[in-house]
Amino acid sequence: MKIKIGKGFFPIFFSSLSLFSLYLVSRSIVILSVFLIFCFLLVASLFQAFLLRREKxxxxIKDVKAGEKFLVYETPKINxxxxxxxxxxxxxxxxxxxxxxxxxxxxxVSISAKLLFNSSGExxxxxxxIFQSxxxxxxxxxxxxxxxxAIKVLPQTLVWIVRGLRLLGLASSGKTSYFEVTYLREGIALIPNVRSGEYIRNRFFEPGDVxxxxxxxxxxKNLRLIIREYGENPHGSVMLLVDYTCAGLRNCDLLASSILSISQLIYEEGINDIQLYENDSSKVMRFDSPLKLLGYLTGKILEKxxxxxxxxxxxxxVYPLTLQELYEILSRFYKGSLLIDEKGEKLSSSxxxxxxxxxxFHDPSRILDLISRIKRYNAVVITPDSPWKDEVDIEDxxxxxxxxxxxxxxxxxxxxKVISWKGLEK
Structure with a gap:
């Protein structure tokens, strides 16, 4: 417990000093009386603060139970x-x-509040x-x-992985935990309605859009192509470049979820000609099926x-599968995918x-060099939003x-164009 100066201290203290100075000049009994009243207030306030120390x-905490699980983007209310x-x-x-x-x-005192999680974890x-005055x-x-x-906050990557595994036919469909039934079965169905508020959704794509x-x-977020203006057919080939480098729980969660989200979007749209470039290995692969790409990137996120x-x-x-069995099954999805180039020199122009x-912000010179090579292909960069939020030190x-x-x-x-990926928002 600490006794600190409140907002009313300085007005009373400086008023007392002013009154005392006036009294020394005027020797007025009225001014002296007011001065003594102010002094009494200071002493009485200090005495009251000492009395409050005896009270506990x-x-x-109400409305949240120990052991409850939440997704990182949820905002549970507490009392x-x-x-x-x-x-x-x-x-x-x-x-x-x-x-x-x-x-x-x-x-x-009753305080209504909500929990805002910056990252996953315990x-x-x-x-x-608490301050008493x-x-x-x-x-x-x-x-x-x-x-x-004592609550557990789960990363949003879990939502995208479970959804991806279900698209691949691998996630458990039998008896599941309360958390999955509540958030991953019903919650997945709500993903198409999530909005970040930064972009206006006009309509789904139609043949003839640019x-x-x-x-x-x-x-x-919708896992379907959203068009803002009319143009040419968007279905064709896609060049997907991924960089797995990240730091911090929040930053890595956003990176992983953005990679999985874009791979599931490609799957939902049925794009069959996909070229994948991995920045860490400079490896270029070609996939003739979005299912193979989905299996490959899901496995990569888990493997790394x-x-x-x-x-x-x-x-x-994934029960009754073990994680090792899951990795082995995922690897079968992309068997036969063509390795074009191990040095990343043959990025397709088609x-x-x-x-x-x-x-x-990781190795920006290399990233800028790569972007300059792909900018002519109607390029867009997707990057985790506000990567500095993982840092505790203000200088970092x-x-x-x-x-x-x-x-x-x-x-x-x-x-x-650069898009800051904030992930799912409730």
Whole structure:
């Protein structure tokens, strides 16, 4: 517990000093009386703050149960009850708690809030500080608290992997956990209705639409091509370039989900001529079936552990298969795919559209060089949104923000559209 100066301290303190100075000049009894009243307020407020130290504010978390699971983009509501807390002034909570409403009634406080998860993982504790104020908020008493939360937040990559496995016929369709029934069966059906609010969806593609009019952001979320203006037929060949480099739970989750989303979009649209370039190995492959591409990229995301498999609890959704058996089955989907080039020098010039999924602030010179080679193919770059949000240190966050902003400007100067992928939003 700490006693701190409140907002009312300085007005009373400086008023007291001014009154005392006036009294020394005028020797007025009235001014002296007012001065003594102000001094009494300071002493009485300090005494009240010491009395408040003896009281313990009881904090309880309602509406969220220990062991509950949520997807990272969900915003569950909680109710925080604070009892036996006289003269409550304010409360500050963990960064992932956003207060929406505070109701006070004598020594009881009810706070409505929602949880905003930055990344997946275990959220075990809600901590914070409660402030009680003395008369006229001259002094404040700060009390720290910690309460068990014990909830599991799952990455959105899990949604895309389970959906991909179901398209491949591999996800469990028998008895499933409550979480899957609630969020992955019904939730998948709701994905076409998710909107980020940054792009206006006009309509689904029709024969005769121009590829450059595709709204990739809306298309990835709807898993169907969305057109903003009329043009030529978008069905043709696609050049997909992927860079698996990432850092941080949030950044890696967004990267993995964007790769899986675009592969599922290609599958849904039935595009059969796909060229895949992997930036880390410079390997170029050609797929004659979107099913093969989907199996290959799903396996790659799992194999590289861009999002740790243990964080996704994936075994719950592929049972009775083991993870090793799943990897082996996925590898069969893309057997026979043609390896064009191991050095990445033979990027096809026949593709109608080039899609590059990458963290643009990692090795920007190489990425810019690659983009300059593909920009003539109606290219679009998809990159995880706000990669600096994983950083705790403000200097590291600013460094990443600067690198990201500069790389984005340079790419746009090349005439290539950059889409910031925020993932699913509830």
């Amino acid at each position: 504010c009881e904090v309880n 925080i009850k604070i009892d036996k807390c006289k003269n409550f002034k304010e409360a500050i909570f963990s960064s992932f708690v956003k207060v929406e409403e505070i109701k006070k009634a004598r020594d009881k 959220y075990d504790i809600i901590s914070g500080n 003395s008369i006229f908020d001259v002094f404040r008493l700060e009390k720290s608290f910690e309460r068990e939360l 590829p450059k009019r595709i709204d990739w952001k809306s298309s990835m 552990k861009i999002v740790p498999v243990e964080d996704m609890k994936l075994h719950e959704y 593709s109608d559209t080039a899609i590059f999924v990458s963290n643009i 966050a600013y460094r990443i923000f600067t690198s990201y902003s500069l790389a984005k400007k340079k790419i746009e100067k090349l005439g290539v």
